[in-house]
Amino acid sequence: MKILALGAAGFIGSHLTHRLLKEGHIVTAVDLQSEKVAEDLDHAHLTFLRQDIRSPAWDLDGMVRDADLVIDLIAYANPGLYLRIPLEVFRLNFLENLKIAEACVRHGKRLIQFSTCEVYGRTAASLKNAAVADPEDPIHATFSEDTSEYILGPVAKHRWIYSCAKQLLERVLHAYGLEQGFNYTIIRPFNFIGPKIDFLPQKDDDIPRVFSFFMDALLNGTPMKLVNGGVNRRCYTYIDDAIECTYRIVENHGGVCDRQIVNIGSPYNEVSIRQMAETMREIYAARFRDPAVPLPEIISVPGEEFYGEGYDDSDRRIPDITKARTLLGWEPVWGIHDTLETTMRYYVSERRNAATTCNG
Ligand code: UDP
Numbered sequence: 097m098k099i100l101a102l103g104a105a106g107f108i109g110s111h112l113t114h115r116l117l118k119e120g121h122i123v124t125a126v127d128l129q130s131e132k133v134a135e136d137l138d139h140a141h142l143t144f145l146r147q148d149i150r151s152p153a154w155d156l157d158g159m160v161r162d163a164d165l166v167i168d169l170i171a172y173a174n175p176g177l178y179l180r181i182p183l184e185v186f187r188l189n190f191l192e193n194l195k196i197a198e199a200c201v202r203h204g205k206r207l208i209q210f211s212t213c214e215v216y217g218r219t220a221a222s223l224k225n226a227a228v229a230d231p232e233d234p235i236h237a238t239f240s241e242d243t244s245e246y247i248l249g250p251v252a253k254h255r256w257i258y259s260c261a262k263q264l265l266e267r268v269l270h271a272y273g274l275e276q277g278f279n280y281t282i283i284r285p286f287n288f289i290g291p292k293i294d295f296l297p298q299k300d301d302d303i304p305r306v307f308s309f310f311m312d313a314l315l316n317g318t319p320m321k322l323v324n325g326g327v328n329r330r331c332y333t334y335i336d337d338a339i340e341c342t343y344r345i346v347e348n349h350g351g352v353c354d355r356q357i358v359n360i361g362s363p364y365n366e367v368s369i370r371q372m373a374e375t376m377r378e379i380y381a382a383r384f385r386d387p388a389v390p391l392p393e394i395i396s397v398p399g400e401e402f403y404g405e406g407y408d409d410s411d412r413r414i415p416d417i418t419k420a421r422t423l424l425g426w427e428p429v430w431g432i433h434d435t436l437e438t439t440m441r442y443y444v445s446e447r448r449n450a451a452t453t454c455n456g
Contacts, residue, residue: 097122098122099123099165099166099167100162101167102170104169109133110133111335112343113125123143124145125145126144149170149192149196157202165207165208166205166206167207175303178257178258185261190265206348207279208281209283211284213286215259215266215284237414238414239415239416241416254406256408266282283357285338287332288332288334289333289435289439290442293335296308303403306369317389320376326371329369333361337428337430341420352423357419360415361417363415370394379440
C-alpha cells in the first residue's frame, strides 16, 4: 500500500514507520523533524517530508489523494503542554487534525486516527462522595470503547482541553461515518512506552512524560518527583506490543476495523506512579548503576507546583481489550518489568554513547 503517515517521526510514528517499511509498504512520512526515523531515512520505500502541517502552503489534499491509507499521529500528547499551551493543543489536536480527516472524506480514503485514552477522563470511583461499593475493584477503572461514559474536570482545570479536543475529533469522524460512509479507525493508546518515548529534559522548563523525568533523575542522581504522592495509576504498554496491534489495524483483514474505535493497552501492566519510580530505581541499581552517581531519593511534590495552574489528572485507567482480542486476535505479551528495563537500557546506552562521543 501507499501510506501517508503524518507525524511519522514521533515516538509511535517512528516505530510504526519502521514496521510499515519492513512489511513492504511505500511510506510518505511527514513530520517537523527526522531524528527518530534516522535509521530508515535511506530506505528506498520511504519519502520523508520535513513539514509543519499548520503551514498554509503545503499540499495536504494532493498527498491524501495519492495515498491508499492515511495514518494521522499528529498531536501534542504530553500533559505538560496541555497546561502550558492549551490553545495550541486545541488547534493542533482538533482544528488541524480535522483538516486531515476532511481531506480523507473528500478523497474517499481510509483514515487511522490516533486518539487517546485521556478521552475516558477520571474514574467514577474518584468522584467526591462516589457511591461505589468497592472503589479498588478494577471494574471501576476499566474503560470500553463503545460503552464507557466520560468524566472530565471543570474548565478551569485546563488539562482536560486535550481530552476534549480528541473526543470532539472522534465524534466528528463518527458523524462523517454515519452521514457520508467515511471509513476510519480510531486508536486509543494506553501509555505506550519504549525507546525514543521522549527526549530527556534538557532545560528547566522541559516537561516530558514521567518516564523521562525518572530516567533523567536516575542518570543524574537528582530526586525522582512524585506528583501528589504518585498515587495515580497507569497501564504501561510496550511499544512492540502496541505496534503489533496497530499493524493488524493497518492490514484490516475483512474490514473488521472499519468505523471502529480500538483500545490498545496492556491491562496486566498497571502500576501506581510511586511503584513505577521504585521499580525503575531497583532496576537501575541492579543493572545500570554508575557507582559515581548516588541513587536518587523519591520525593512528593504538589501537582500545581510541578505543572502550574490548571493541573488535574486521570486517577486510573485500565484498557478493556476485548475488541482488540476479538477483532484482531491481539494480546499484549510484555510485562511491566521487562517493559521498563528494556526502555531504560535504551536511554542508558544513549547517554553512554553520547559521553563516549564527547570524550572521543
Ligand atoms: N508524574 C510524576 N512525576 C513526574 C512526571 C509526572 O509523578 O516527574 C505523574 C503525573 O502527575 C501523572 C503520571 O505521572 O499522574 C503520568 O504522567 P505523564 O506525564 O507521563 O502522562 P499521562 O499518563 O498523564 O498522560
